[in-house]
Amino acid sequence: MIAWRYLRAKRAEGGVSVMTWISLIGITLAVAALIITLAVRSGFRYEFVDTILGANAHVTVYSSGRTTDAGTYAQVIEDFDGLTAKLADAPGVVSSAPLVKGQVMASASSGNAGVEVFGIRADDLAGVRRVVEPEQKLGDLAQFGVANNGMTIAIGWGVARSLGVSVGDKVKLISPNGTKTAFGTSPRVTAFEVVYIFQVGRYDIDRTRVYMPFDKAQEYFNREGVADEIEVILDDPENVGKYERDLLSAAGDGALLWTWRDSSGAFLQALEMEDNVMFLILSILVLIASMNIVSGLIMLVKNKGRDIGILRTMGLSEGSVLRVFFICGAAIGVVGTIAGMILGCLFAIYIDQIFGLVNWVAGGGVWDPSVRLISKLPARLEWGDVLSAISLSLFLSFVVTIFPARRAARMNPVEALRYE
Incomplete structure (x- = not known):
């Protein structure tokens, strides 16, 4: 109840509702970007491999x-x-x-x-x-x-x-x-x-x-x-x-074998390396978005110092204060993650229509098959990718929330109320 009141509090009441919205939007966009990138990555690899396997031999047998x-x-x-x-x-x-x-x-x-x-x-x-x-x-x-x-x-x-x-x-x-x-x-x-x-x-x-x-x-x-x-x-x-x-x-x-991995192995390795790099870069983006939660909570703790002192004087334990501010940060992370998951999944599902609109606005020629080898931008949602994005976002949101929550819990009630 206390955490919910703090999240809804306006600036005049010592709240940081603007920072809450900024943190929420940041988490949402970061998670959505991660899911979209993973979906396009999976779709590109699936489409690339499917065209190879669907139109070429899996193994070719030659004579020496x-x-x-x-x-x-x-x-x-x-x-x-x-x-x-x-x-x-x-x-x-x-x-x-x-x-x-x-x-x-x-x-x-x-x-x-x-x-x-x-x-x-x-x-x-x-x-x-x-x-x-x-x-x-x-x-x-x-x-x-x-x-x-x-x-x-x-x-x-x-x-x-x-x-x-x-x-x-x-x-x-x-x-x-x-x-x-x-x-x-x-x-x-x-x-x-x-x-x-x-x-x-x-x-x-x-x-x-x-x-x-x-x-x-x-x-x-x-x-x-x-x-x-x-x-x-x-x-x-x-x-x-x-x-x-x-x-x-x-x-x-006298027989020689040549597999599809022999002909396309270098490209698949390049795709795998690119996948790992992109996941790392977008993970940093999620971390940066999570840091907004820290700044918002630090400001909230500073504004609510008197409240913390009163609550501690009334008998609220350090653990209870920690849970209050942890819930504040974790709630932002959970809601932002859920919103980002929905936005990212919808974008991946309707990527053809969205890309068609982008191509129309740009006057055509955005996607060149001669460079990218396949004829359209693919996207393939896989539960493993979605769960990895959700897990990463929730983990970072929970971890970064602990530090300002501990700072609030360790606040000395005497110092908080000295000049009140």
Whole structure:
């Protein structure tokens, strides 16, 4: 009751209501900022990893290579169907598929673009989650390898935009390693019909990825009867390391593995380091907001010195006085933390609408996918992040409250009432 009266007291009554509001708003904004940052951090990592795992192989199996009878070095897989079947039976493997890959120039009437071609069977492409269920799509994936005598391709949204093509248009693919003639190797130029356009949400994939039927890719890249690699999809890609031994055993001698963590590990480590630094910086922000409670309580103790002396004279113990002022500070921390949690969660939930408004006010171009790799600002609320923000705020609020509360409890009632 006493603590509640002190919190509501006006300046004329010796209260510090203005400082109370400042402390409350500071805690609220600090906790909200921490929750929003943690949500965006979690969302960015989830979206980044999901686009990698949803549109790429979790593990790629290569051949270490051999020297052919002609004296050339070939790093291809000859018995790719047999190796694919062996890998599919390995523990933790959801699916495996042979691939033919190559980099070519794509050309249409509206422009040119360098692309990376993935030769893959239609059934295997139907298992690539981010391609089957993209952010945006045009056309029918069922026509892949069927329409136009199999001369079909599926292309990324960025490729389609660069070339200025849509579903049903023809795209010429130009490979420098084409047909061998008596006068040397001439470039191979082949036209394919676009039957499907997808946007997985990752800039470097949408801007370069082209899928071609596996048999047509073998012909186009001079890979008759062989494959370049085997693509493996796992049921638990986050723990890819525990499957490597079994995959190597299934692949046999001369096989090499390349996991998604090998290709993106450096970026994930950079994300983790950034996460830790951001949490530390925003924790300092919460601490600074909590210090406002200290200043408000010190002023309150100074203004209420006479009250403390009277209460002590009436028999109130040091512990009771400490609890009064501790409740004053802790109440500000608890209310501010709850308000900050609500504000931060609402911001994270409606971040798309808020960011759309910011982008509209700024005239567009606030988010550049070519720099950040993903197409939108993500946010993912996780209870662990919310609880860590709440725990940090409450802990700091309670700790900093103890010092001015102890000062009030140790005040000598005789000194407090000497000049009254």
